[in-house]
Amino acid sequence: MRWTLKPKPDTSKVEALKNTLQVDDIVATLLLQRGIETFEDAKTFFRPSFNDLHDPYLMKDMDKAVSRIEQAIAAGENILVYGDYDVDGTTSVALMSSYLKTRTANVATYIPDRYEEGYGVSYQGIDFAHDNDFALIVALDCGIKAIEKVAYAKEKGIDFIICDHHRPGDTIPDAVAVLDPKRDDCEYPFKELCGCGVGFKLITALASKQGQTVEDLTEYLDLVATAIGADIVPIVGENRALAYFGLQVINTNPRPGIKAIIAEVKKDELSIIDVVFIVAPRINAAGRMKHGNHAVTLLTETDFNLAASYAVDIDQFNTDRKETDRLITEEALLQIEKNEEQDRFTTVVYDENWHKGVIGIVASRLTETYYRPTLVFTKSGEKLAASARSVKGFDVYNALEACSEFIEQFGGHKYAAGLTLLPENYEAFKAKFEAVVKDTIDPKLLTPELKVDLQIELNQIDHKLYRIVSQFAPFGPGNMTPVFMTQTVQDTGWGKCVGEDDKHLRFTAKQADSNPIVCIGFGLGDKLEIIKNRNTFDTAYTIDENHWNGNVSLQLKLKDIKA
Known part of the structure; x- marks a missing residue:
């Protein structure tokens, strides 16, 4: 992952919002990054109203x-x-x-x-x-x-x-x-x-x-x-x-x-x-x-x-869906490896027997694995149907539009679309789509970006900060859960892999003058070596609450760690 630290707002604006709302630097900065500059903006943000809806x-x-x-x-x-x-x-x-x-x-x-x-x-x-x-x-x-x-x-x-x-x-x-x-x-x-x-x-x-x-x-x-x-x-x-x-x-x-x-x-x-x-x-x-x-x-x-x-x-349909998409994803990954297509700018795979109902999910899984614009095709009557998924920052809809000479029908959004084409046009479309993406994509978009809101120290994390940040919800595109970064962190010595196949990483982080805080990194089990032997490392995370046996404590949900 490439970490991108969001620009810090103007210091005078931070000071003004701090004083207006009686909050600290961290909260004022996070709000300004979301376009909230005044008391009225904050009131609308924290207290949504039916008056916010247009005629x-x-x-x-x-x-x-x-x-x-x-x-x-x-x-x-x-x-x-x-x-x-x-x-x-x-x-x-x-x-x-x-x-x-x-x-x-x-x-x-x-x-x-x-x-x-x-x-x-x-x-x-x-x-x-x-x-x-x-x-x-x-x-x-x-x-x-x-x-x-x-x-x-x-x-x-x-x-x-x-x-x-x-x-x-x-x-x-x-x-x-x-x-x-x-x-x-x-x-x-x-x-x-x-x-x-x-x-x-x-x-x-x-x-x-x-x-x-x-x-x-x-x-x-x-x-x-x-x-x-x-x-x-x-x-x-x-x-x-x-x-x-x-x-x-x-x-x-x-x-x-x-x-x-x-x-x-x-x-x-x-x-x-x-x-x-x-x-x-x-x-x-x-x-x-x-x-x-x-x-x-x-x-x-x-x-x-x-x-x-x-x-x-x-619920049973959902259970069946999970199993079907798991099997098709495995087949698709094998197809990519067998055809030695890992070095392409796009992922385009096809099997006439794949279940049309899950190819969109499979496209998302392949995008997570190879991180490039992805199309998964299957047979649909006399035509081929596909689901498209993109990477952050790249408009797959525009790319498909540039290939429209080979497409029967398509529609969708910047990051997700669907299309149909005739079987005889599949190879020509695949080549054109690869060429269009290769010519138009910024190569850095092929590495996942982790946007970090703010760099802070561990001793700045407390229940008050968590409570205020929680009120930023509902979270989603345009208002994501704030991601923080802290540098030169150490494990207290008991870090280990947990979960099925040791997929996840759990350790207790500390800085020189901070209290220890538990960290959980889902899917980060392969980063255990980075934290061993009390090495220092940088971490990006969101702040979360852990409820266990009636006790409530803060924990960090890791997004990534780097040596």
Whole structure:
């Protein structure tokens, strides 16, 4: 890892914020690094409020979307809520359908089959709507590039409302309304909503017509917070407020489906990180291993006992997913080694038998191993389908766009995308993708970067600092857990490897004038030699609390250590 120390803010600004907030240098510096310069900034940061949310009608086409839905409700038309099969999509569908069912009985949901239909709006889904007399489709977390599909629906007399957050292409679909803050012609002040967040803005606008405010819709925020965590959108601005209040719902009064998932894992209070690693994978596993409908059924169930039985099934899907992705990752790593492709700028692997539902996870695992833009392909009908993952700082979406001559369809974000291509174009695409990345990537991006907020001494760490830093949560992109660095540290002499296969490192760190503090480094077992014989070393870490036998003590969660 290459450690990058964030620039220290101007000393006069640190002093001013220290005095204004009555905090120490460390806290003032951390806040300034997050763009917090005034008392008002700090108040907004530490005490998120519903007042931080923007008027939904600032979003382009919001008035049109509300008008068309109100018309459908008044006329008793059938409304089909359509969404992608991942967490953002299924939570969006659960949110929108749950809300609309409080207004009309004529609502149904549709999640495309990952294997039969693929990502996004499908002709099969439109045919289903036509055959079952649906006059309106509300598409969530997809649709921004569905030009032909929306035109096909129009021919069949079906209107479309699109709620998406992916980058539009050159043309916007000819739908009744297209809600997407990333539209060039949309002046909505916050551009980083997830799909479920856009859906929440739409139900907020609809509810306002009924005299309701956002406070009346808090029961839906457990879904929004789950989508924010799972979709890895920046937890700043509106997303911070939505995640903050959503976590409160998750930890106090979640919907039966989420309550049932939490009951399965037996954890008292969840952070956004827990949502990402506990709740989201289980919801995702339904679409990966079986069908996204299972996730929507779980998330819309109002009876806890029924939800609990669905959660057992979902948990089994997740167990199956883990085993499948472990096996495919092993096969992919062997393929890379066998073909001696370790020296490339990209990783591109293919096997027609790999499970389409887990290739995105496998791509992430390969990126962790080789740290370069990665594509994992499998067979999907007559075509090949791939999931793409990137490294920090490199836009894989732009790289795919440069290879579009070989691609049938693609979409996604800077760091994650999906695509399909014809089998005969695979080798040409692979060569072009390698060439594009080689020509455009900064070579330093091929070494993982660890961003360090601040260098401090061990004797500056205490429970007060931990308590204040904990209030920076919810953490995520744009507001990561603060990482500290301390130089010339020594182990007190009892450092050792722990865990299965001695993967992890545990030792007690000390500096000349500090109290000893326990350090745990997950996945750092191979660094034991660095700390032996009371050698001095540098360490990068986050501060954590360890609860054991009723005792609470501070510990450091190591990110890396260097001789």
